Amino acid sequence: xxxxxxxxxxxxxxxxxxxxxxxxxxxxxxxxxxxxxxxxxxxxxxxxxxxxxxxxxxxxxxxxxxxxxxxxxxxxxxxxxxxxxxxxxxxxxxxxxxxxxxxxxxxxxxxxxxxxxxxxxxxxxxxxxxxxxxxxxxxxxxxxxxxxxxxxxxxxxxxxxxxxxxxxxxxxxxxxxxxxxxxxxxxxxxxxxxxxxxxxxxxxxxxx
DNA sequence: TCATTAACACGGG
DNA sequence: CCCGTGTTAATGA
Numbered sequence: 001x002x003x004x005x006x007x008x009x010x011x012x013x014x015x016x017x018x019x020x021x022x023x024x025x026x027x028x029x030x031x032x033x034x035x036x037x038x039x040x041x042x043x044x045x046x047x048x049x050x051x052x053x054x055x056x057x058x059x060x061x062x063x064x065x066x067x068x069x070x071x072x073x074x075x076x077x078x079x080x081x082x083x084x085x086x087x088x089x090x091x092x093x094x095x096x097x098x099x100x101x102x103x104x105x106x107x108x109x110x111x112x113x114x115x116x117x118x119x120x121x122x123x124x125x126x127x128x129x130x131x132x133x134x135x136x137x138x139x140x141x142x143x144x145x146x147x148x149x150x151x152x153x154x155x156x157x158x159x160x161x162x163x164x165x166x167x168x169x170x171x172x173x174x175x176x177x178x179x180x181x182x183x184x185x186x187x188x189x190x191x192x193x194x195x196x197x198x199x200x201x202x203x204x205x206x207x208x
Numbered sequence: 209t210c211a212t213t214a215a216c217a218c219g220g221g
Numbered sequence: 222c223c224c225g226t227g228t229t230a231a232t233g234a
Contacts (some may be wrong), residue, residue, distance in 0.1 A: 001227090002220090055229095139233095146210090147211085159226090170224090170225060171226070172225080173227075180211075180212085181211070181212055181213075182226085183211080183212070183213080183227090183228085183229095184210090184211065184212080186225095186226065186227060186228085187227085187228085190226095190227075190228095200226090201227075202219095202220075202221095202224095202225060203225075
């Protein structure tokens with residue numbers, strides 16, 4: 001496990017911390033599409049992403065979803081950090097976007113390390129900052145941008161996260177994540193296709 | 209003006 | 222047939 005950790009975290013953490021993580025952490029592998037965390041669940045350990053990607057969603061009372069942001073390798077979940085210290089329930093839903101590999105760290109350790117490792121403390125603070133920035137960006141998108149821009153950003157993010165220009169989603173799935181209707185997505189996608197931005201297929205589409 | 213909802217036709221698997 | 226897709230008409234914000 002140590003070598004996998006070093007691959008993505010050696011620039012951030014000192015050797016002793018990496019070794020300690022590999023001692024107390026456990027590897028968890030989840031296939032794409034798995035719901036890792038649901039709203040209302042209690043959080044018992046903190047994930048560090050080794051490989052893959054996770055999407056973070058907010059859900060309303062009716063079960064309607066809204067994509068907040070993606071987590072990639074080297075990231076961690078800021079919501080977990082704010083929740084687990086107080087043994088609170090999760091406010092968000094996390095779904096594996098790709099096949100994902102995580103290191104799970106017991107929550108009492110993450111508290112302890114804030115005192116003992118400066119690099120850990122910085123990592124935690126940086127993570128908070130990064131998540132907050134991403135959240136602000138999505139708020140901007142929702143508040144100020146039109147659906148066509150939101151859709152384009154969504155597609156570009158998806159391409160960046162998955163590392164392939166082929167997006168395997170139906171119009172309905174995209175509509176759910178952007179919290180709109182399929183009619184709108186179909187229409188906007190069609191417009192993007194005529195503008196030569198992408199190519200439409202059944203069950204998938206490809207950015208150009 | 210633009211999103212939503214419902215409804216319908218088309219076509220591929 | 223079922224599902225994803227494209228399109229339209231009605232309604233509302």
